[in-house]
Amino acid sequence: xxxxxxxxxxxxxxxxxxxxxxxxxxxxxxxxxxxxxxxxxxxxxxxxxxxxxxxxxxxxxxxxxxxxxxxxxxxxxxxxxxxxxxxxxxxxxxxxxxxxxxxxxxxxxxxxxxxxxxxxxxxxxxxxxxxxxxxxxxxxxxxxxxxxxxxxxxxxxxxxxxxxxxxxxxxxxxxxxxxxxxxxxxxxxxxxxxxxxxxxxxxxxxxxxxxxxxxxxxxxxxxxxxxxxxxxxxxxxxxxxxxxxxxxxxxxxxxxxxxxxxxxxxxxxxxxxxxxxxxxxxxxxxxxxxxxxxxxxxxxxxxxxxxxxxxxxxxxxxxxxxxxxxx
Amino acid sequence: xxxxxxxxxxxxxxxxxxxxxxxxxxxxxxxxxxxxxxxxxxxxxxxxxxxxxxxxxxxxxxxxxxxxxxxxxxxxxxxxxxxxxxxxxxxxxxxxxxxxxxxxxxxxxxxxxxxxxxxxxxxxxxxxxxxxxxxxxxxxxxxxxxxxxxxxxxxxxxxxxxxxxxxxxxxxxxxxxxxxxxxxxxxxxxxxxxxxxxxxxxxxxxxxxxxxxxxxxxxxxxxxxxxxxxxxxxxxxxxxxxxxxxxxxxxxxxxxxxxxxxxxxxxxxxxxxxxxxxxxxxxxxxxxxxxxxxxxxxxxxxxxxxxxxxxxxxxxxxxxxxxxx
Numbered sequence: 001x002x003x004x005x006x007x008x009x010x011x012x013x014x015x016x017x018x019x020x021x022x023x024x025x026x027x028x029x030x031x032x033x034x035x036x037x038x039x040x041x042x043x044x045x046x047x048x049x050x051x052x053x054x055x056x057x058x059x060x061x062x063x064x065x066x067x068x069x070x071x072x073x074x075x076x077x078x079x080x081x082x083x084x085x086x087x088x089x090x091x092x093x094x095x096x097x098x099x100x101x102x103x104x105x106x107x108x109x110x111x112x113x114x115x116x117x118x119x120x121x122x123x124x125x126x127x128x129x130x131x132x133x134x135x136x137x138x139x140x141x142x143x144x145x146x147x148x149x150x151x152x153x154x155x156x157x158x159x160x161x162x163x164x165x166x167x168x169x170x171x172x173x174x175x176x177x178x179x180x181x182x183x184x185x186x187x188x189x190x191x192x193x194x195x196x197x198x199x200x201x202x203x204x205x206x207x208x209x210x211x212x213x214x215x216x217x218x219x220x221x222x223x224x225x226x227x228x229x230x231x232x233x234x235x236x237x238x239x240x241x242x243x244x245x246x247x248x249x250x251x252x253x254x255x256x257x258x259x260x261x262x263x264x265x266x267x268x269x270x271x272x273x274x275x276x277x278x279x280x281x282x283x284x285x286x287x288x289x290x291x292x293x294x295x296x297x298x299x300x301x302x303x304x305x306x307x308x309x310x311x312x313x314x315x316x317x318x319x320x321x322x323x324x325x326x327x
Numbered sequence: 328x329x330x331x332x333x334x335x336x337x338x339x340x341x342x343x344x345x346x347x348x349x350x351x352x353x354x355x356x357x358x359x360x361x362x363x364x365x366x367x368x369x370x371x372x373x374x375x376x377x378x379x380x381x382x383x384x385x386x387x388x389x390x391x392x393x394x395x396x397x398x399x400x401x402x403x404x405x406x407x408x409x410x411x412x413x414x415x416x417x418x419x420x421x422x423x424x425x426x427x428x429x430x431x432x433x434x435x436x437x438x439x440x441x442x443x444x445x446x447x448x449x450x451x452x453x454x455x456x457x458x459x460x461x462x463x464x465x466x467x468x469x470x471x472x473x474x475x476x477x478x479x480x481x482x483x484x485x486x487x488x489x490x491x492x493x494x495x496x497x498x499x500x501x502x503x504x505x506x507x508x509x510x511x512x513x514x515x516x517x518x519x520x521x522x523x524x525x526x527x528x529x530x531x532x533x534x535x536x537x538x539x540x541x542x543x544x545x546x547x548x549x550x551x552x553x554x555x556x557x558x559x560x561x562x563x564x565x566x567x568x569x570x571x572x573x574x575x576x577x578x579x580x581x582x583x584x585x586x587x588x589x590x591x592x593x594x595x596x597x598x599x600x601x602x603x604x605x606x607x608x609x610x611x612x613x614x615x616x617x618x619x620x621x622x623x624x625x626x627x628x629x630x631x632x633x634x635x636x637x638x639x640x641x642x643x644x645x646x647x648x649x650x651x652x
Contacts (some may be wrong), residue, residue: 051473124452217423217425217429221411223384224382224421225416225421226446228412240432242433
């Protein structure tokens with residue numbers, strides 16, 4: 001869109017005198033279009049940018065994701081290249097100087113002589129990968145189930161929602177642990193477990209939003225025009241359910257990352273060859289009592305910062321997109 | 328000429344916790360090709376439910392329990408949903424009361440129109456867009472190309488209703504069910520929309536069922552008018568006859584209550600009482616408790632009289648001679 005309406009202008013509610021009998025044909029329509037060009041999306045974006053905490057969270061999150069994606073380029077060493085590891089480097093505290101005064105291991109090394117900074121970048125990548133992909137899959141599954149339940153109602157709705165209730169009545173950590181005990185280790189397994197734990201949240205959110213949309217006339221109108229059920233559900237209704245879905249997705253990715261960290265810390269889920277932040281924390285745990293704090297502390301701080309950044313963004317999205325909090 | 332739509336003894340019921348509400352209770356009428364039927368009545372008289380029943384769109388707990396709806400001779404009651412869907416929007420289109428609500432707020436006008444075209448005709452997107460553009464032009468929307476890329480909230484109320492009308496006419500349906508399409512608009516826009524609908528319907532030879540509670544709109548638009556009360560048609564006939572010489576006491580009351588110039592300063596006539604609950608309809612004539620001419624005989628089912636060709640009234644009162652003449 002490159003209409004002049006793009007130019008930011010004060011939002012004036014355009015209440016034109018409707019008595020203009022030529023209104024539909026004459027140029028007055030133009031002004032109506034321009035006045036209303038402040039799309040909900042742009043409005044939300046502006047509100048988001050106006051909040052310093054939200055912007056801080058978003059910037060932080062962007063940096064973290066950037067660091068995770070380009071871990072290979074950014075990390076000083078490849079922490080999983082066994083040929084590069086030297087046991088002589090093991091358990092170096094952060095900032096240990098070489099003979100010439102330079103610093104190789106900025107955040108120290110672990111028990112195998114791995115550079116902690118590099119290991120953390122790689123670990124962050126695994127954590128975010130697991131969190132986001134399980135979130136996206138759970139969103140697709142949950143949104144589909146939720147919208148189908150809301151659209152058809154009746155026994156389908158009751159049946160699906162009782163399953164959701166049942167699922168949500170168990171603590172997610174317990175369900176995930178049982179599943180991983182059955183499935184075994186692996187990135188795909190932990191994503192599957194997290195999807196099974198999370199889909200119910202999405203299903204419940206989408207269903208409640210879709211129930212509201214279902215009763216709106218545009219759905220009835222679309223059906224009256226002979227448009228099929230699938231496009232009505234996924235093109236018409238789902239798009240209108242997006243605001244709460246975006247919020248829950250952000251929060252759920254954050255909780256998926258922390259759940260994955262918990263599971264890895266407990267030794268379930270990810271294999272040792274592909275450690276996430278949780279596994280790094282767990283690795284350093286044994287050395288904590290001997291004062292070698294850095295192996296656990298720094299991955300822990302990184303995990304904390306990641307989750308805080310996600311929650312900052314999520315919280316403010318919720319404030320913006322929640323119609324009940326609108327002034 | 329065969330009617331485009333022929334409804335016989337249509338019955339739609341809603342099973343509620345408090346009992347069965349007979350929202351449409353034996354409705355019969357014909358719509359001729361290119362004709363406009365005005366369906367009038369007060370809120371809750373079953374006009375809208377009748378409209379939805381015609382295209383098989385009654386939501387649970389409602390359901391069509393009997394009767395027949397024939398479109399071009401084809402029975403629609405009991406038709407599977409997939410076949411009804413092929414009919415909706417293609418042969419029978421609907422226009423609703425509130426154009427703000429009937430257009431999806433997050434989809435561009437063009438998307439919604441193209442989707443409607445593609446739902447029934449296997450044409451290219453380009454062709455579909457071209458048709459949408461032409462349809463917008465036909466309802467008097469300036470620079471339709473630009474409008475196709477606009478969202479509903481960027482339109483005024485009248486413009487939105489024009490869009491809704493354009494969508495309804497996309498497939499040149501043989502029948503349009505218009506459910507109070509001008510109620511949400513102010514009076515000047517209302518008259519524009521009315522004349523536009525009239526012109527389009529005439530051009531395309533589209534029959535229209537115009538559901539309304541506003542007799543003055545129906546009088547200027549419809550060929551025939553059916554007055555509904557408590558789920559039944561109590562009077563039916565050519566619009567000029569019914570409006571000038573109403574036979575049913577309810578229709579008489581309705582017409583007397585329309586404000587006219589000669590009544591300045593006088594209280595408007597009104598019908599005392601309220602429409603009965605559909606769950607507790609009085610025995611016999613449903614209008615009896617409010618009727619000024621009610622007699623003991625009204626407790627029995629009122630007979631259907633046909634005083635003249637094309638006229639029908641459901642009342643025990645003898646039809647006066649001047650009407651029959």
